[in-house]
Amino acid sequence: MKVEGFLASLRNAETISALFGILKRSGAPVKELDAQRFLIVIEGDFEGRKFWTEINGERANHALGDAMLNSSSFPFRCRRPYTGGNAIFVKLEDVETDKFLVSYRSGDDGIFYLVEEGKAGEITKEEYEKLKGEMPEFKIKSMSEEQMAGMGAFFG
DSSP states (O other): OOHHHHHHHHTTOSSHHHHHHHHHHHTTTEEEETTEEEEEEEEEEETTEEEEEEETTEEHHHHHGGGGGGSEEEEEEOSSTTEEEEEEEEEGGGBOOSEEEEEEEETTEEEEEEEETTEEEEEOHHHHHHHGGGSOOOOBOOOOHHHHHHHHHHHO
């Protein structure tokens, strides 16, 4: 599947539950797109109701840190007005942790996954809550010093 096709599928969501269902059916949180495997992170707003991704119980933007700068991010809109967000594609080869948790959340609602050695399996909310404290530290390759210096030169 191509990135554009995946984003087009997200646009079909009419509710947060439908959005989560699309992610589940598409194989997220680990998805092969354009012959490369990615960890799929989403965040946004659905008619005033926020949705986000957590990694090991922490919001993904905090868990990923400056590695977010190395990731591809694409905005998407859903069918309803005032809905949409960003889909962030993190190269799975950049993830240095073999075992971690991923959840797509909106308040208490969500879908929960345990990712081991690049394969994701759905788990219950209770299992997710129990496993959060047992997970190794989530590590991802961040930008090299050269890349950071280049970004500094780019941004001034």
